[in-house]
Amino acid sequence: MASVPFHYVDLRTFCYATEDEKRVEGALRRFLPEAFEIERETSEGYHGDRIVVLSARVEKADDVRHVLTELSELDDIDEVMEELDDRVDDNCSFFLRLDKQAAFGGRSRRGQGITLRAKVEAYPAKREKAVENARSVLEDVRADA
Structure with missing residues (x-):
């Protein structure tokens, strides 16, 4: 995977x-990536309970490659690629939800708990071009896995 057509990847969980x-x-x-900084923000739930929002923004190409490599371990990466038309919005952002419990167990699986949002590079900045770029990089990731 020579180039990474993502400006950044945001990961967030509660x-x-x-x-x-x-x-x-x-x-x-x-x-x-190892020793990556995670931001913490404390909030309060509806019933007054404490909620900590953990988030990270990955911007460096090597770090984005690391995130994509972890995504390549999804069992249904082919299905994700088929859904790209629905997963990339008009602002060229790619969305995916990951299973927090599976991630804690060291596995990559789609599910609830962790939200991934990646800004896809597209010139011109059109949704169709972003889908094409996201598909291309996911195909490369799948081939390298």
Whole structure:
């Protein structure tokens, strides 16, 4: 994978009062390069419970490659590629949800808990071009896996 047609990748998850923050952080780190900085923001739920929002923005090409390599381990990466028309919006952003519990166990699987948003490079900045670029990089990732 020579070039990476993504400006950045945002990963975000919530740690609820019933969860262990270190474990939730570990799940998020499943997709991040080693020792990558995670931002924390504390919020309050509807019933006054504490919610910690953990997030990271990956911008360097090598770091984005790392995230994409982790995505290549998805069992249904082919299905994700088929859904790209629905997963890329008019602002050239690619969206995917990942299973927080599986990530904590060291596996990559689609599900609930971790939100991935990636800004796809597209010149001109049109949705169709972004879908084409995202498909191309996911095909490369799949081939390298």
